[in-house]
Amino acid sequence: MSQANLEIRRISGHAGPAPGAGFKRESEVAKLIDTTTCIGCKACEVACLEWNGLSFSDTTFQNSYQTMPETAYNFWNLIKFNEYEPEGGSLMLLMRKDQCMHCEEPGCLIACPADGAIVQYANGIVDFQQDQCIGCGYCLSGCPFNIPKFSPTSHKVFKCTLCGDRVSQGLEPACIKACPTGCLHFGTKDEMKELGETRAKQLREQSGFKDAGVYDPSGVGGTHVLYVLHDATNPEAYGGLPKDPRVPWTVRLWKYPLKWLGNLAMIGGVIGLCVHYLRFGPKTVEEDIEVPKEGEQP
Amino acid sequence: MNEPRLLPDGRVVRYTFPERLMHWLAGLSYIYLLLTGLAFWSPWLFWIAVVLGGATISRELHPWVGVLFVIAVIWMYRVWASQMKKTERDREWWRSIRHYVRNEDSEVPDEGRFNAGQKLLFWGFFWCGLVLLLSGLVLWEPHWIPWNLRALRLLAVIVHPIAALITIALFMIHVYMGTAIERGAFGSIVRGDVSRKWAARYHRAWYEQVVRDSPAKE
Numbered sequence: 001m002s003q004a005n006l007e008i009r010r011i012s013g014h015a016g017p018a019p020g021a022g023f024k025r026e027s028e029v030a031k032l033i034d035t036t037t038c039i040g041c042k043a044c045e046v047a048c049l050e051w052n053g054l055s056f057s058d059t060t061f062q063n064s065y066q067t068m069p070e071t072a073y074n075f076w077n078l079i080k081f082n083e084y085e086p087e088g089g090s091l092m093l094l095m096r097k098d099q100c101m102h103c104e105e106p107g108c109l110i111a112c113p114a115d116g117a118i119v120q121y122a123n124g125i126v127d128f129q130q131d132q133c134i135g136c137g138y139c140l141s142g143c144p145f146n147i148p149k150f151s152p153t154s155h156k157v158f159k160c161t162l163c164g165d166r167v168s169q170g171l172e173p174a175c176i177k178a179c180p181t182g183c184l185h186f187g188t189k190d191e192m193k194e195l196g197e198t199r200a201k202q203l204r205e206q207s208g209f210k211d212a213g214v215y216d217p218s219g220v221g222g223t224h225v226l227y228v229l230h231d232a233t234n235p236e237a238y239g240g241l242p243k244d245p246r247v248p249w250t251v252r253l254w255k256y257p258l259k260w261l262g263n264l265a266m267i268g269g270v271i272g273l274c275v276h277y278l279r280f281g282p283k284t285v286e287e288d289i290e291v292p293k294e295g296e297q298p
Numbered sequence: 299m300n301e302p303r304l305l306p307d308g309r310v311v312r313y314t315f316p317e318r319l320m321h322w323l324a325g326l327s328y329i330y331l332l333l334t335g336l337a338f339w340s341p342w343l344f345w346i347a348v349v350l351g352g353a354t355i356s357r358e359l360h361p362w363v364g365v366l367f368v369i370a371v372i373w374m375y376r377v378w379a380s381q382m383k384k385t386e387r388d389r390e391w392w393r394s395i396r397h398y399v400r401n402e403d404s405e406v407p408d409e410g411r412f413n414a415g416q417k418l419l420f421w422g423f424f425w426c427g428l429v430l431l432l433s434g435l436v437l438w439e440p441h442w443i444p445w446n447l448r449a450l451r452l453l454a455v456i457v458h459p460i461a462a463l464i465t466i467a468l469f470m471i472h473v474y475m476g477t478a479i480e481r482g483a484f485g486s487i488v489r490g491d492v493s494r495k496w497a498a499r500y501h502r503a504w505y506e507q508v509v510r511d512s513p514a515k516e
Contacts, residue, residue, distance in 0.1 A: 070445070111455070113338040114353055134353040136338065137440035141451040150441035155354075250456040258456070259340065262463045269467060273474045280401050282479050285499040292498070292505070294304065294512045 026188040028124045029167060031176065032196050033097050034228040035238065036203060036212070037183035040065060040079055040095040047178030048077035048099075051163060071098060073149035076160040077175055080239025086231065096227065096238040097175070097184070100147045100160035102126045104221030107247035110255055111142030124189065124224035125164045130156040144220065144245035162224065192226055199228050219246040303508045309491040310508060317377060321487055324370035324423075327363050328469065334360045335462055361438045364431070371427040378420060381411055387503070388414035408502040415475070422468045426461040433458040 008020040045067060049056060057075060060068045066081045082094045106126045109118040117132040118139065128139075128148070135155035139148040148157045163173035171177075172186040185195060196214040203212035213232025216222050227241070235241035303311045313321070334356040337347035347353040390407045391398070391414040397405035398415075412420070436443060436454035443451050476483045480500055486492045497505035 113341070113344070115341060115344050134347075134357045136357050137437070138455070140440045141448070141455050146445045146448075155358075248452045248455075250452045254456050254459055258459060258463075262459065263340065265463065266466060266470075269470050273470060273478075276399070277474075277478055280399070282481055283401050283403065283500075285482075285493075285495050289495050289499055291494045292509050294509055 026190055027122055028189040029224060030124065030187065030189040030192040031162065031173065031225045032185040032192040033225065034183040034199055035094065035096050036228060036230055037181050038095040038097065039181055040081060041180060042067065042079055043178040043180060044097055044175035044184065045077050045079060047174040051174035070146060071149060073151040073158040082237060082239050084237045094238050096241065098239060099225065100126065100162065101145050102162055102224035104223065105247060107142035107144055107251060108139035108148050110247055111138040111251050113138060121164065123167065125162045125167065127161050127164050128157060128159060133157055142247060142251050144242055144247065189224060196226050196228050203230065215241065217245050219244045302512065304512045305491060308494060310494055310497045310505065311490060312486040312492045313490050315490065318487055318490055320370050320373040320377065324367060324374060327367040327370060330363045331360060331367055332466065339459065361434060364434050368427060368431045371424060375424055382417045382420045384417065388417060409500065411501055411504040419468050419472050423465060426465045429457060429461040
């Protein structure tokens with residue numbers, strides 16, 4: 001982040017250690033989404049469209065309050081509405097703002113073959129560079145959250161940028177800015193994690209949600225979008241939030257062992273053929289080879 | 299098989315025009331698929347796609363050229379499959395592969411029109427081609443595969459490169475044999491004919507059959 005350059009190293013004419021010297025600003029950012037205080041107003045959906053210059057598109061009615069079934073290439077922020085009946089409890093309407101999770105171990109980036117098309121910044125934001133994107137769609141397979149979406153018009157893939165343009169200027173993402181209930185928070189990852197845990201503790205101790213907790217899945221190395229859930233043991237109830245998301249094993253198998261095995265085999269094959277040629281050379285046709293002619297019985 | 303195989307100028311027809319055409323449709327489309335595929339395989343080879351007109355164009359054309367390749371493979375299957383059945387001679391050939399590799403060909407049984415290695419190449423490319431087609435269809439427009447069928451995508455992601463690697467091994471040996479080792483083989487798939495000596499040397503059982511099937515010269 002730009003502020004990192006303004007950390008104090010030394011100051012002139014000062015007795016004793018410079019104030020602030022050695023202070024390290026936490027550079028990793030995170031969004032905290034408290035699903036327990038979301039009211040489903042969709043202000044974040046609108047703010048996302050407005051800030052990112054996306055036009056309003058048709059909604060899809062599915063017997064629910066939800067705008068459309070899943071995020072789209074031109075709709076990066078979607079609140080998922082799900083009815084849920086906990087054991088021994090009353091019916092709940094779960095509302096979870098769905099968007100890119102900005103994984104520490106991003107499956108999209110690992111699967112992408114295009115040079116520089118997906119970038120992970122030091123602050124944790126994973127961003128797509130559409131000018132480098134070749135439209136292969138491998139990121140769709142790499143993502144465990146069903147987030148990257150292919151644009152049929154530009155043949156490029158789009159998703160939430162965590163408002164990297166705003167964050168780099170010290171602003172919070174547009175969705176955070178628009179939230180009227182304060183269920184959305186933005187700050188450093190450590191702060192957000194702490195805030196989330198405090199809220200979860202409050203829910204456990206004071207609101208009777210004994211399984212309340214923070215969603216920060218370790219399978220993808222943690223995420224830069226955190227959720228506070230009433231029931232952290234059942235994230236699937238919140239519109240298919242995976243319990244243990246991971247970069248798919250076939251993607252990892254392809255990108256690590258298979259790639260090295262294949263490269264070795266190909267280079268080894270070329271070397272092997274060269275060595276074979278040097279050792280044995282071409283086959284030859286003997287000058288005096290017996291050649292049967294028509295009418296002769298071979 | 300009906301048209302005469304022995305030419306008046308003393309040469310032997312090895313490949314007919316349709317055979318050469320389908321071979322080169324397959325060959326050239328395969329080389330394009332190989333180069334663009336390698337560009338997407340490794341960041342170190344991404345420059346190939348840039349040289350071939352840009353990675354976006356390579357991504358756009360790769361599946362269409364793949365369709366051409368599959369057409370050629372099906373064509374070859376229709377023309378050659380009946381000649382590619384494994385025979386007792388092939389089993390013997392594999393048993394003496396050691397001698398074949400060391401150019402000790404007097405220890406290797408006489409070969410028919412296609413030797414057992416060529417048959418392996420044919421069936422390898424046929425089956426891998428089929429796998430590449432099916433996985434390639436999934437990878438062509440991955441956003442058409444709904445999220446609850448994503449297992450298909452994840453399978454295609456791993457199956458496509460594995461099948462491609464198998465074809466690369468076959469391809470490397472094929473090109474090496476056809477150009478460096480059996481001099482005259484490359485000319486035969488370009489011009490179509492070979493000398494009698496060449497035919498008697500490399501595919502003796504086939505040449506003897508050709509001679510038997512041809513009427514004696516007056």
